Amino acid sequence: MRKASKASELVKWLVLGLVLMTRPAAAQIEPTLLPLPTEARYGQGRLPLKTALKPLLPATVDAVVAGAVARTLGRLSPAKAVGTATLQIRYGRVGRAELLDEERYSLRVTPMGVSIDAPTSLGVLRALATLEQLPRTDKKGRYLPEVDIRDQPRFAWRGLLIDAARHFMPVAVIKRNLDGMAAVKLNVLHWHLTDDQGFRVESQVFPRLQTVGSTDGLFYTQAEVREVVAYAAARGIRVVPEFDMPSHTTSWIVAYPRLASADSVYAPYTRWRTTNVAIDPTRETTYTFLDSLLTEMTALFPDPYFHAGGDENDGRNWRRTPRIVAYMQAHGMVKADGKTVDKHQLQTYFNRRVMALLQQHGKTMIGWDEILGPDLPKAVVIQSWRGKKGLNEAARLGHPVLLSNGYYLDLNFSAASSYLTDPLPPDTPLTPTEQQLVLGGEAAMWAEFADSVVLDSRIWPRAAAVAERLWSPQAATRSVADMYRRLNVLSPQLETLGLRHRRVPELLLTQMAGTGSVAPLRTLTEVIEPVKEYKRHFQGYDYTTASVLNRLVDAAPAESEVARRFAGLVDSVVTFRPGAPGFLPPVPRQVAALRAQAIRWQANDVLLQPLLAANPSLTEYAPLSARLAAVAAVVLERLTQLQASQTPGPAWLAAARATLDAAQAPAGQAELAVVKAARKLAGL
Numbered sequence: 001m002r003k004a005s006k007a008s009e010l011v012k013w014l015v016l017g018l019v020l021m022t023r024p025a026a027a028q029i030e031p032t033l034l035p036l037p038t039e040a041r042y043g044q045g046r047l048p049l050k051t052a053l054k055p056l057l058p059a060t061v062d063a064v065v066a067g068a069v070a071r072t073l074g075r076l077s078p079a080k081a082v083g084t085a086t087l088q089i090r091y092g093r094v095g096r097a098e099l100l101d102e103e104r105y106s107l108r109v110t111p112m113g114v115s116i117d118a119p120t121s122l123g124v125l126r127a128l129a130t131l132e133q134l135p136r137t138d139k140k141g142r143y144l145p146e147v148d149i150r151d152q153p154r155f156a157w158r159g160l161l162i163d164a165a166r167h168f169m170p171v172a173v174i175k176r177n178l179d180g181m182a183a184v185k186l187n188v189l190h191w192h193l194t195d196d197q198g199f200r201v202e203s204q205v206f207p208r209l210q211t212v213g214s215t216d217g218l219f220y221t222q223a224e225v226r227e228v229v230a231y232a233a234a235r236g237i238r239v240v241p242e243f244d245m246p247s248h249t250t251s252w253i254v255a256y257p258r259l260a261s262a263d264s265v266y267a268p269y270t271r272w273r274t275t276n277v278a279i280d281p282t283r284e285t286t287y288t289f290l291d292s293l294l295t296e297m298t299a300l301f302p303d304p305y306f307h308a309g310g311d312e313n314d315g316r317n318w319r320r321t322p323r324i325v326a327y328m329q330a331h332g333m334v335k336a337d338g339k340t341v342d343k344h345q346l347q348t349y350f351n352r353r354v355m356a357l358l359q360q361h362g363k364t365m366i367g368w369d370e371i372l373g374p375d376l377p378k379a380v381v382i383q384s385w386r387g388k389k390g391l392n393e394a395a396r397l398g399h400p401v402l403l404s405n406g407y408y409l410d411l412n413f414s415a416a417s418s419y420l421t422d423p424l425p426p427d428t429p430l431t432p433t434e435q436q437l438v439l440g441g442e443a444a445m446w447a448e449f450a451d452s453v454v455l456d457s458r459i460w461p462r463a464a465a466v467a468e469r470l471w472s473p474q475a476a477t478r479s480v481a482d483m484y485r486r487l488n489v490l491s492p493q494l495e496t497l498g499l500r501h502r503r504v505p506e507l508l509l510t511q512m513a514g515t516g517s518v519a520p521l522r523t524l525t526e527v528i529e530p531v532k533e534y535k536r537h538f539q540g541y542d543y544t545t546a547s548v549l550n551r552l553v554d555a556a557p558a559e560s561e562v563a564r565r566f567a568g569l570v571d572s573v574v575t576f577r578p579g580a581p582g583f584l585p586p587v588p589r590q591v592a593a594l595r596a597q598a599i600r601w602q603a604n605d606v607l608l609q610p611l612l613a614a615n616p617s618l619t620e621y622a623p624l625s626a627r628l629a630a631v632a633a634v635v636l637e638r639l640t641q642l643q644a645s646q647t648p649g650p651a652w653l654a655a656a657r658a659t660l661d662a663a664q665a666p667a668g669q670a671e672l673a674v675v676k677a678a679r680k681l682a683g684l
Contacts, residue, residue, distance in 0.1 A: 229301065308351070
């Protein structure tokens with residue numbers, strides 16, 4: 001039967017290919033899907049969306065597929081339908097997302113209707129996500145293009161970590177981000193629920209965890225946890241909780257001091273830097289506590305995986321406690337010199353105990369790459385955040401692995417930087433057997449500088465670039481420019497699902513502008529970005545858990561689209577240089593666009609400075625506005641030189657370099673995103 005099925009499938013594709021080849025030539029359809037499917041063949045036909053789609057479902061359709069079809073039809077159906085077409089869905093069985101089950105599907109759109117075939121219900125969900133991205137609009141109206149798609153994921157584990165411990169994220173925020181995940185075929189919500197600043201899940205066994213340990217007292221009830229898990233499951237998304245231990249547990253120790261390694265008394269932690277506090281792994285009472293807690297928490301989360309953290313424990317809390325030092329010495333947890341205690345051996349002991357507790361409840365343990373060691377049981381999944389080295393070492397030791405290094409959205413790097421990060425690049429040193437252990441990866445949104453208001457704008461649309469890297473074929477996803485083209489199509493589509501990544505920054509600007517015009521403030525904000533990596537911790541502003549994230553840096557995009565387009569124009573202008581073989585003068589249209597942009601930036605400073613001076617919360621950004629005007633002046637001068645085929649002299653280059661060096665300095669934890677391109681234009 002399997003051979004016959006494959007043969008019939010091959011015949012179908014050969015017939016389709018002949019049909020497409022023999023039709024008259026038509027304008028080539030530019031793909032807009034993100035992630036890109038494994039294979040897509042477009043025809044010339046169309047299915048007008050003024051037509052109502054009538055679902056034809058299997059008699060044994062399950063509730064998840066029925067619900068997903070209803071949602072898709074609600075988004076595609078016209079207000080007033082003219083005629084009907086069919087949406088036929090066939091699938092073999094209910095998929096098991098928690099078992100990394102099949103997500104393969106085929107999707108065909110013809111002028112007569114839509115058909116979806118998949119081995120499992122999960123494949124149907126992914127096909128519906130693709131269908132919702134297909135609509136186009138032209139002078140004839142909204143329509144679905146004729147297309148045949150065959151698609152399947154490259155990696156089975158495609159996740160997004162949302163940190164709800166540092167800043168609490170209400171259920172509505174989690175749900176709309178789950179809708180965004182489903183749209184781009186991410187299938188694992190990694191829910192970071194505990195940290196130094198808060199324990200965010202109701203424990204009926206240890207209620208002080210949520211009532212005393214958190215700085216703000218906010219937490220999810222157990223009913224809300226079940227609600228989120230069900231909402232995710234209806235979209236084919238698994239929920240993997242993280243309860244970080246033994247470090248990042250100040251909130252636990254505040255609530256239950258008997259867990260502490262030292263005899264100190266701790267208050268709720270209100271800062272963002274790591275406390276270097278860890279629970280005591282040498283007392284049996286610690287494991288009695290963990291056994292009761294994990295028994296309760298594992299029952300809330302049906303997924304077979306459970307994240308136990310294990311990161312950023314430098315061991316100082318243990319090394320400074322004589323009782324724990326004595327325990328390590330007595331149990332041979334020392335380094336090669338036979339004297340120096342080895343905190344890594346003690347943490348491995350702790351990990352083994354936690355793993356055993358989780359296994360009692362049918363869970364596979366996940367941990368960050370710090371826990372890796374030769375004595376760690378191979379069943380533990382290693383999540384690499386510090387570099388590819390951890391991923392490769394873990395796979396060589398036989399561990400299943402996940403990659404997050406390169407996918408940390410909170411570091412404010414570009415979508416391109418994530419897109420170019422691959423769990424298995426062409427030059428991977430892993431053997432084919434070791435490569436099979438690479439489950440996939442996860443984008444990560446840590447929330448020191450993202451509360452429930454700005455969270456969406458820090459995740460989207462950049463997370464979609466990670467989604468494509470983990471879903472689509474490696475060979476089809478080499479063009480960064482094409483990724484950005486499709487990302488710009490996707491971004492407004494995501495807002496129709498309820499995400500607020502574009503709306504909220506504009507609302508923040510309107511609030512900051514007050515009664516004044518928001519346009520000059522917007523012009524500046526469009527070309528600034530938050531400082532990268534963890535620099536925001538060290539630039540003169542003392543953040544706490546009570547800090548309100550409503551400054552200009554919080555409204556600024558994590559990646560400036562205006563700056564990216566400016567850089568693209570610069571690239572096109574400097575491609576040809578005087579004296580180079582095949583030299584051509586700069587394209588007038590592109591030069592004109594750069595000139596118009598620079599003139600706007602230069603004029604904007606005069607309009608904006610009065611608002612910045614009048615608003616105490618904006619005053620710190622006055623230097624950025626002035627520097628943008630100075631950058632614009634350099635750009636205009638260089639454009640004039642290029643149009644006249646003039647080579648800049650040493651004095652001009654020195655002055656331009658000084659101006660651009662000064663413009664690179666941050667202010668208010670933000671920086672101009674156009675300086676690098678301006679340097680390139682200036683020839684620096």
